[in-house]
């Protein structure tokens with residue numbers, strides 16, 4: 219069965235709620251106050267089956283100008299608008315405002331009902347019809363059906379239903395393959411059930427027992443039960459009016475504007491890059507103006523940073539960054555509305571392009587070009603742009619930035635890899651890098667190594683981690699360090715291209731191995747052996763060197779070389795050990811663990827036969843190496 223959400227729109231007292239009641243048999247004004255005052259204050263809901271295969275969910279909105287914010291919460295999920303104009307009043311302020319909102323939200327289909335047809339004669343009805351046609355000219359409702367109805371006499375209701383059915387069948391299904399998202403429009407407690415939240419499922423599908431996250435409060439809950447249009451269901455899919463019974467969370471913690479989504483997949487944000495459109499009737503909007511910001515069912519205050527000039531003209535559009543006062547789950551592709559701070563009127567709206575934007579320089583043409591490319595590009599171009607901007611990112615991070623499933627990110631990344639636009643170091647590496655960043659890194663590795671070899675000819679090469687630090691780039695104020703995974707992939711590529719060699723932790727340019735003279739070679743062996751013989755009870759390095767028949771400058775250089783190679787290891791300022799001695803130490807500690815995993819200084823001295831002078835630095839070394847962990851006076855052998 220196809221589900222379509224129909225939203226009412228129009229001025230107060232034009233007969234929206236009465237029409238929903240006449241069509242569905244359900245009075246959408248459910249609050250006691252609404253019944254008493256005879257006006258709609260908050261959203262109302264009803265549904266109507268038109269044939270076996272089509273169910274319409276009605277969202278009835280308040281027309282009163284004071285409750286436009288409630289109207290906005292309802293309008294965000296609709297597929298089809300039912301614009302209501304009373305025959306005896308024709309077009310009024312909230313007819314215009316609601317219609318503007320529908321246009322700004324990108325509603326694509328709808329129809330107009332001229333209500334209260336029983337109150338006017340033919341002539342007036344024809345006049346109102348003409349006014350409406352002029353009013354919607356050039357908009358998405360241009361040429362849409364305009365049906366005269368009376369909720370009192372029932373006139374025109376059948377025609378209206380026929381048109382509703384015809385239009386509904388034209389509506390494309392909402393995307394069920396995206397991660398699910400349910401903007402909450404109501405929260406209440408139900409006797410015997412507990413917490414219930416309702417909303418229009420705008421994307422994806424959700425099943426009972428699913429674990430959900432409530433954004434932005436980062437709470438998790440379990441879906442105990444699902445109702446779709448008041449009927450129990452095992453699953454709800456995008457486009458359906460959905461009620462979820464949640465376990466594991468208090469009603470008091472929840473509210474309209476929060477969003478249910480997959481646990482851990484998304485990140486709430488308070489800074490978004492957008493394309494912003496002002497309505498022609500708005501005043502010019504200044505850079506850094508404060509506005510009311512409405513997206514999904516949420517509302518907050520936001521500051522508008524215009525990215526293309528100091529002012530946005532009425533009817534104009536520009537890229538902007540919105541800094542929202544409260545975090546919310548916003549995703550690229552979401553439509554939003556902005557209302558003037560005071561007096562509150564709808565002045566514009568737009569489309570969210572980037573939910574994790576970097577800080578921009580003002581009036582930077584590169585920023586506008588980037589946002590234009592994001593706005594116009596398909597999924598592949600968009601992913602490529604984001605990867606290029608980040609240099610590298612994980613599929614999980616890209617999923618949270620795009621709103622796609624991680625598997626979809628990986629699929630598109632593979633397509634881009636096939637076009638040599640991105641690099642994926644390994645199927646399970648969790649890294650996607652842009653091809654240009656990868657190439658730049660490779661180039662910097664070679665240049666840095668060249669410079670290093672030139673400066674230190676006696677050293678075999680650079681330690682991998684050291685080199686990774688040296689090729690970090692500065693991007694504005696931020697330094698960008700390649701992840702170990704990506705960096706190793708760069709090294710591997712350069713090895714394959716025969717540009718460098720990697721030996722253990724040391725990286726060098728091909729043909730740049732240290733060539734020691736025969737005297738240097740023999741000095742190296744003597745020093746090495748002296749340290750090896752000394753074992754753990756090693757004298758101070760300078761004593762060892764002094765005892766050898768090698769001149770001091772050369773000895774120092776070779777000592778340095780041995781440290782670089784990691785044949786010798788510096789444990790403290792005075793103590794240098796041969797690596798074999800430290801390996802023996804690790805073996806001793808491992809043996810000791812069989813008896814007890816606790817080690818104090820006395821036990822260490824006993825196990826190793828070393829004095830306190832060695833025991834303390836060596837224990838600290840073991841802590842650093844995470845062989846042991848200090849807890850007060852004892853060490854735990856890990």
Ligand SMILES: Nc1nc2c(ncn2[C@@H]2O[C@H](COP(=O)(O)OP(=O)(O)O)[C@@H](O)[C@H]2O)c(=O)[nH]1
Nearest residue numbers: 230231232233234235236281333334368369370
């Ligand atoms: N005569 C007549 N009155 C209507 C009709 N539809 C609604 N009304 C009346 O108009 C008033 C406002 O209707 P309501 O549905 O609450 O308007 P809303 O504010 O747009 O939801 C109520 O007093 C209704 O009884 C109609 O078709 N004919």
Ligand SMILES: [Mg+2]
Nearest residue numbers: 234235257258
């Ligand atoms: Mg009403």
